[in-house]
Amino acid sequence: MRHALLALSLLAPLVGAAQTVERVEPAFWWAGMHHPELQVMLYGEDVGRARATLAETPGVTLDRVVAVENPNYLFLEMTVGPDAEAGPLALTLEGPDGTQTLDYELRERSRRPGSYAQGFSSEDVIYLMMPDRFANGDESNDSIPGMLEGADRSDPNARHGGDFAGVLEHLGYIDDLGMTAIWFTPVFENDMTPAYGAYHGYAATDMYATDPRFGTTDEFVALVDAVHGRGLKVIMDMIHNHVGDRHWWMDDLPTSDWVHDWERVGQTNFTGPAAIDPYASEADRRQLVDGWFVREMPDLNQRNPLLAQYLLQNTVWWIEHTGIDGIRMDTYLYPDKAYMARWARYVLDAYPDFNIVGESWVTNVPHEAYWQDDFAAPGDGYDSDLPSVTDFPLAFALRGAFTGGGPYAIYETLAQDHIYPDPNGMVTFFDNHDLDRAYSDADDLSALALGYAFQMTTRGIPQVYYGTEVAIPNGPRTGGDGYKRLDMPGGWPGDARSVFTEAGRTEREQEAFEVVRALSRWRRTADVIHHGRLTQFIPRDDVYVYFRWDEDPGSEPGAGSTVMVVLNAASEGRTLDLGRLAERLGSVATGRDVVTRTVYDLTRPTLAVPARTALVLEVQ
Incomplete structure (x- = not known):
């Protein structure tokens, strides 16, 4: 590794003003967690030059203090053993010009076992929504002073103002529709420039905070609880491949290899086969993994052990704090694959009933199968430990089958299911937030009805893109992805009509709604479809x-x-x-x-x- 890891005992004494601590991440932890290790990142001027100690605490030890090349960071590596009890951990940072005491909070685990981290399975129907485009229940957070982008519904590629409050208002609609789980695209803070348009959430600028334009973290927790109150589940979208270039790290990186160097590696080659190709050049493989997705998304280096631990803990923190039931991991094949397998094991060891689906946007079944748990690829022996993978090969077959291509491609794709370790664990779909809506532009609704009937009855875990139930169309292609992500009519105050009510739907929308609801609600109790x-x-x-x-x-x-x-x-x-x-x-x-x-x-x-x-x- 290029960055320097220095034991604190070898550091020179602090000179000048006393150290200050501006950030502590994670801000708190819990006693009684499955994994006893806890890494706390401290950030502030000259904090890395301080001497850190922990007051004697039963069950808790400060094992190592790690300073790095940037003196504004300090990493505390602790063990929180099974005998540790909830309460403050007294940490002292001492320098010649001052001493600072931090009472780090160790909380009691408050969630009832079985009430969260439930996972998802072929018994579920997942409703994928982009919160910014679903419903706006709180206009006061549309534009927040100090944040770089406010709401502008006139621009299809800008932020529109949908939020947690809007979702909360329409949980009854989602429940009545027959859905059993909600997948939110990322809810992390994305304080990016308007020119980039980060309403989608995939350019995190703070991985320990929700975006205030969606609502506070406490409001997200309340939303998860409300979803659970209806017997539904929550799937959270995460990204460990990259962050946004406005992430607070980017102004003052902990180490020179925290992110990959754009000037050296540039953009990824987007060639997924390089990750599994037994004949791939190392140059191509590195370009895939180390290259940036886009210029606005710095590529994280998961081979840095401090960053790797940070990301592992960040996942566990969101599960434990919010009570989510599953994760969809974005761009799964682009990060370091050894890290991704370690991450999946780490999460599932802590939460055995949890489930994870990895986004692997590939075109053929053998490549898709490589990323599912227990595939154990011949030649390299890689096992991802990933239970579920997005079934893009089936999606591509399905998208053309009922709009002129015929169903043989579906048959042929399913005939290859012997390659998957668990075909029933695959997440099926015919469109999502990255694809054109598959059937909404058809002259009639027969294509949607045929496709939806297939998806609700074939093997796997069906994912339904919001608005499919009312045949939301594709919008005008204006140079961005916004045309695939139109607002739900009626989700905003002042909308002329609301598709959330029968009275507000057109005849076409009501026809689509009735087909989708009938099949989804029937599927809830159709065990032969779940497991047959x-x-x-x-x-x-x-x-x-x-x-x-x-x-x-x-x-x-x-x-x-x-x-x-x-x-x-x-x-x-x-x-x-x-x-x-x-x-x-x-x-x-x-x-x-x-x-x-x-x-x-x-x-x-x-x-x-x-x-x-x-x-x-x-x-x-």
């Missing part, structure tokens, strides 16, 4: 048929719980040969559509399927 087996038949004439089933070994086909899904992507009606499906239908008599409640006779040799229609049949 999947049998698919090769698509013929743009008709794709598959079964989700769960039966005792040796029982007759069709016995137990069975759902038959028929997706006719053709523009004409089709006649389905039921005899071809006998191995799964057996002697079942009827199938009831879970949306329309229509009953179909399955004892006949054929079944007529109207054009552009999805049938989701509970077989009797």
